[in-house]
Structure formats: C-alpha cells, structure tokens
Amino acid sequence: MNIAISNASDKPIYQQLFEQISAQILKGELENGYCLPPIRQAAQELSISVITVKKAWEALERYGLIHTVTGKGCFVAELSADRKLEIRNEMILKQMLLDTSYYKSFGLTLDEAIEMLKKVY
Amino acid sequence: MNIAISNASDKPIYQQLFEQISAQILKGELENGYCLPPIRQAAQELSISVITVKKAWEALERYGLIHTVTGKGCFVAELSADRKLEIRNEMILKQMLLDTSYYKSFGLTLDEAIEMLKKVY
DNA sequence: ATATTGTGAATACACGATATGCACAATTTG
DNA sequence: CAAATTGTGCATATCGTGTATTCACAATAT
Numbered sequence: 001m002n003i004a005i006s007n008a009s010d011k012p013i014y015q016q017l018f019e020q021i022s023a024q025i026l027k028g029e030l031e032n033g034y035c036l037p038p039i040r041q042a043a044q045e046l047s048i049s050v051i052t053v054k055k056a057w058e059a060l061e062r063y064g065l066i067h068t069v070t071g072k073g074c075f076v077a078e079l080s081a082d083r084k085l086e087i088r089n090e091m092i093l094k095q096m097l098l099d100t101s102y103y104k105s106f107g108l109t110l111d112e113a114i115e116m117l118k119k120v121y
Numbered sequence: 122m123n124i125a126i127s128n129a130s131d132k133p134i135y136q137q138l139f140e141q142i143s144a145q146i147l148k149g150e151l152e153n154g155y156c157l158p159p160i161r162q163a164a165q166e167l168s169i170s171v172i173t174v175k176k177a178w179e180a181l182e183r184y185g186l187i188h189t190v191t192g193k194g195c196f197v198a199e200l201s202a203d204r205k206l207e208i209r210n211e212m213i214l215k216q217m218l219l220d221t222s223y224y225k226s227f228g229l230t231l232d233e234a235i236e237m238l239k240k241v242y
Numbered sequence: 243a244t245a246t247t248g249t250g251a252a253t254a255c256a257c258g259a260t261a262t263g264c265a266c267a268a269t270t271t272g
Numbered sequence: 273c274a275a276a277t278t279g280t281g282c283a284t285a286t287c288g289t290g291t292a293t294t295c296a297c298a299a300t301a302t
Contacts, residue, residue: 049291051292051293052290069247190269193277
C-alpha cells in the first residue's frame with residue numbers, strides 16, 4: 001500500500017483513502033484481483049482506526065472497484081481497461097459538475113474557465 | 122437580500138452566505154456603498170443564528186468586499202470594476218487549484234479536462 | 243480446532259457548525 | 273443627555289460527523 005494520509009487535509013481520512021486507492025486501481029497501478037491488506041493491518045500501518053479503513057473500502061465496493069469476501073479479504077475487481085476509463089470519467093464528471101456550479105455563480109464563462117484551467121493545470 | 126440557504130447542501134450555512142453575497146458584489150448586483158441588513162435582521166429573515174451571519178460577514182471583510190462600522194452597519198466596499206474582476210479571478214483560481222489536483226490524481230490530462238469542461242458547462 | 247479476515251454493535255471523544263442569550267462598545271436619533 | 277440601533281464578544285448548549293477502542297460474531301483457510 002502506497003498511501004499518504006494527512007491530518008492537515010480538509011478531507012476526512014476515509015475520503016483520502018478512497019480517492020487514492022480508487023485512483024490507483026483505475027490507473028492500473030493495482031492489478032485486477034490484487035488482494036488489499038486486511039483492514040486491521042491497514043489500520044495499524046496507517047495508524048488509523050479499523051472503522052475508517054472499512055468506510056473507505058465500502059465506498060470502493062459501492063463503485064464496484066473491489067469485492068469483499070468475509071474470511072478471505074478484499075480484492076480488486078476484474079475490470080476491463082474500457083470499464084475503468086468509464087468509471088474514472090464518471091467520477092471526475094460528477095465532481096466537475098459541482099466544481100463548475102461554483103464557477104458559474106461568479107458568472108464565469110466557459111471560455112474564461114478554459115483559460116484558467118490552462119493556467120493552473 | 123436575495124439569498125437561498127439550503128440545509129440539504131453539504132456546505133455550511135456561513136459558506137453559502139459568503140459565496141452568494143460575494144458573487145453578488147463582484148457581479149455588481151450590489152452597488153458600492155450598499156448597506157447590508159443588520160446581522161440580527163438578516164439572521165431573522167433567513168431563520169439562522171446571528172453568529173452564522175457574522176461568520177459570513179467576517180469572511181467578506183477578509184476579502185475586502187465589505188467594511189464594517191460598529192453602530193452603523195456593514196457596507197459594500199468601494200471597488201473598481203477592474204479590482205472586482207481581480208478578486209473574482211483570485212477566488213476562482215484558488216478553488217480551481219484544489220479542483221484540478223483531484224482530476225490530476227486520476228491522471229486526467231489538460232485536454233481531457235477541457236473536453237469534460239465543455240460537456241458539463 | 244485454530245487462526246485469519248470481514249462484519250457489526252456499543253461506547254466514547256473531538257471538532258465544527260449552529261443556536262441562544264447576555265453584556266458591552268460605538269453610533270445615531272430624539 | 274437618554275434611548276434606540278448596530279456590531280462585538282463571550283458563555284453555554286446542541287447536533288452531526290469523523291474517529292478510535294473494544295468486544296462479539298460470521299465466514300473462510302489451514
């Protein structure tokens with residue numbers, strides 16, 4: 001597990017965990033079928049609670065990124081590259097919808113948004 | 122005051138207030154020197170607490186959008202159109218920096234981001 | 243059988259957001 | 273000057289979320 005948890009972040013720990021793991025899965029850094037570490041072990045390694053790990057794993061499962069088997073462990077789902085791309089874009093689009101509503105509230109136009117995007121990217 | 126507060130929103134009330142008022146000021150919908158309603162009255166109209174209004178007003182003051190005088194009230198600052206545009210862009214860029222870090226964590230390229238932006242805008 | 247792993251419930255604590263009430267300071271108004 | 277208005281500050285309380293700890297249970301592997 002290559003995870004960086006920050007207590008300084010404004011995002012809750014389980015959210016950070018979810019985002020980082022899901023990105024790793026969708027980028028193919030974690031292979032299909034890969035067995036995630038047991039929640040107790042992950043919790044200990046990251047110095048966080050089991051519940052927090054569980055919450056992140058649940059979110060991963062809701063998106064179909066992993067499947068869990070009691071007594072065995074949690075495994076990265078068998079997903080095609082195309083399907084992974086779909087899920088990635090769904091996630092990003094969903095977030096972008098929220099982000100742009102903020103921009104729009106200031107009367108920012110699409111062209112202005114693109115200009116700014118180029119500047120910060 | 123034309124404000125819509127939603128308890129369903131994930132954003133805290135004072136944040137919603139701040140965003141809406143600042144957008145109105147920066148878009149020129151509230152003229153320079155305009156006197157905002159007394160915090161007690163605003164609180165009553167919106168059915169929220171005085172503290173919550175205060176918190177939003179404080180944020181507005183930190184950005185130089187209003188100035189407060191004890192005993193008199195809170196007034197929209199005297200800002201040129203150029204300065205307003207500057208502040209608006211500062212605010213949006215600041216947020217966009219956070220937003221794009223999320224996109225980048227999925228390996229999204231600038232071109233892909235622009236394409237998606239066009240789709241959702 | 244025993245160990246491992248996930249699940250679930252109970253309890254507790256911290257923090258932020260929010261609400262209420264009261265007292266104080268500065269300004270305006272009569 | 274006195275009263276009303278307005279912003280400020282503090283104390284207290286409530287509520288929800290995030291987090292941690294612990295224990296018991298279920299399913300699987302050895």
